[in-house]
Amino acid sequence: MLNQIKNITDEKSQNTSVFLPSSTALAGSGAAMDQKIEDSGKKWKFIIISSIAVIIVGVAIWSVMSLNGDRSFRAQADTLTIAKVTTGIFEDYIPIRGRIVPRTTVFLDAIEGGRVDRVYAEDGDILTKGDLIVSLSNSSLQLQVTNSEAQVAEQLNNMRTIELSMEQNRLNNARTIVDIEHKIKTLESDLQGDRQLGELGFLSKKALIDKENELIYHQNLLKLSKESQKTDERLQKQQLEAQREASGRLEKNLVTARKNLEDLNIKAPIGGKLSGFDAEVGQNIMPGVRIGQIDIPDQFKLQADIDEFYINRVDMGQSVSYQHNGKDYKAEIKKIYPQVNDGKFQVDIEFIDKEPPALRRGQTLQAKLTLGDESEAVLIPNGSFYQDTGGNWIFVVTKDGAEAVKRSIRLGRRNSSYIEVVEGLEPGEQVVISSYSGFDEIDRLKIKN
Structure with missing residues (x-):
């Protein structure tokens, strides 16, 4: 392309004539003047085309050099934090900050709603089991209890009426059976005498047959009366049992209503x-509303929030250590809450042998949660670069300290002080561990002292 530009320049030089003005030319014709303007326009056109060609060539050369070269950035040494890759014992732990909460807490919820009639305790009071805290009133609940009592009384009266009716029917049936049996015995005795009189001719055959038919009738009547008695007793027993079940349900309802009425007195x-309690006389409290809680004093646990990054490495029974006034206190994880909120999950930690002295609810403690055993490893200090790279790459400082070159690495476990190097770095090398903000597309840092 440069040769073509040179050829074009030579051709233009040969075709351009030199014009030397004279007094004759100044007074010459208009044709000579037109020839001069034509040659000047061609010259400027040539200059513009040549400039554009040079720019295009320069851009092309710069592009090729950019594609083949590294993207670098000049950084002041005092803005970078440089650390050395070392070997050592990696302690697999994470620092956690927890708050002291009561180990055992019983919440006070209003089972039944009502209006506060009287307050017997205040927030912060030490209570014993059964102490009255607050009394509520509920006219609807009281009316319900009254109605339940009336229904139970009515049901009991109905049941007694049925029992009395059953007893009367039983006696009437028994009396009827006794009368029929007596009649049968009388007919059997009379029929025996009448048969003797009929053999002697003193009694007609028709009279004898009528008496035998009467005996058969009363015998059948006795059988039906006994069956009727059994049926009546069975039906009346079923009716009485149904009444008793209904009465039992009403009595249970009455007991429940009375218990609900008793629950208006919160104990x-x-x-x-007593904590979190704030009730005033005349205040309306809805059912299910929490009005306070009771904490067992001098029994505490530690509640901590842990980054969700460790959720698969935290388990029940893991060791937690805490130092207070030069003494070590041991604890362990007792409960894990799997819900993740704002990138954190919660655990409950209880002290094993003894609790640190003078603990107060709401106090915060700094402790160490051990995730695994100690082991020999290649280490680099924990730094801000991890948040920018995810531990996938790092800037390694050259031996002369003039540059830091981007290198892919693989990191493992980390604690608050160090990160375990799995591959990509050797002990003795130096790396940049400060923030990599704005360095995502940079391959090389040129370090200026």
Whole structure:
């Protein structure tokens, strides 16, 4: 392309004539003047085309050099944090900050709603089991209890009426059977005498047959009366049993209603310290509303939030250590809450042998959660670069310290101080561990002292 530009320049030089003005030319014709303007326009056109060609060539050369070269950035040494790759014992732990909460807490919820009639305790009071805390009133619940009592009384009266009717029917049936049996015996006795009189001719045959038919009738009547008695007793027993079941349900409802009425008097279910309680006389409290809680004093646990990054490495029974006034206290994880909120999950930690002295609810403690055993490893200090790279790459400082070159690595476990190197770095090398903000597309850092 440069040769073509040179050829074009030579051709233009040969075709361009030199014009030397004279007094004759100044007074010459208009044709000579037109020839000069034509040659100047061609010259400027040539200059513009040549400039554009040079720019295009320069851009092309720059593009090729950019594609084949590294993307670098000049950085001041005092803005970078450089650390050395070392070997050492990796302690697999994470620091956690937890808050002291009561180990055992019983919440006080209003089972039945109502208006506060009287307050017997205040927030912070130490209570014993059964102490009255607050009394509520509920006219609807009281009316319900009254109605239940009336229904139970009515059902009991109905049941007694049925029992009385059953007893009367039983006696009437028994009396009827006794009368029929007596009649049968009388007919059998009379029929025996009448048969003798009929053999002697003193009694007609028709009279004898009538008496035998009467005996058969009463015998059949006795059989039907006994069956009727059994049927009546069975039906009446079923009716009485149904009444008793209905009465039992009503009595249970009455017991429940009375218990609900009793629940308007809220008492301490256990002994402890009353907290979160704020009720005033005349206040309306809805059913299910939490009005406070009772904490067992001098029994605490540690509740901590842990980054969700460790959710698969935290398990029940893992060791937690805490230092207070130069003494070590051991604890362990007792409960894990799997819900993740704002990138964190929660655990409950209980002290094993003894608790640190003078703990207060709401106090915060700094502790160490051990995730695994100690082991020999290649280590680099923990730094801000991890948040920018995810541990996938790092800038390694050259031996002369003039540059830091981007290198792919693989990191393993990390704690608050160090990160375990799995591959990509050797002990003795130096790396940049400060923030990589804005360095995502950079391959090389040129370090200026």
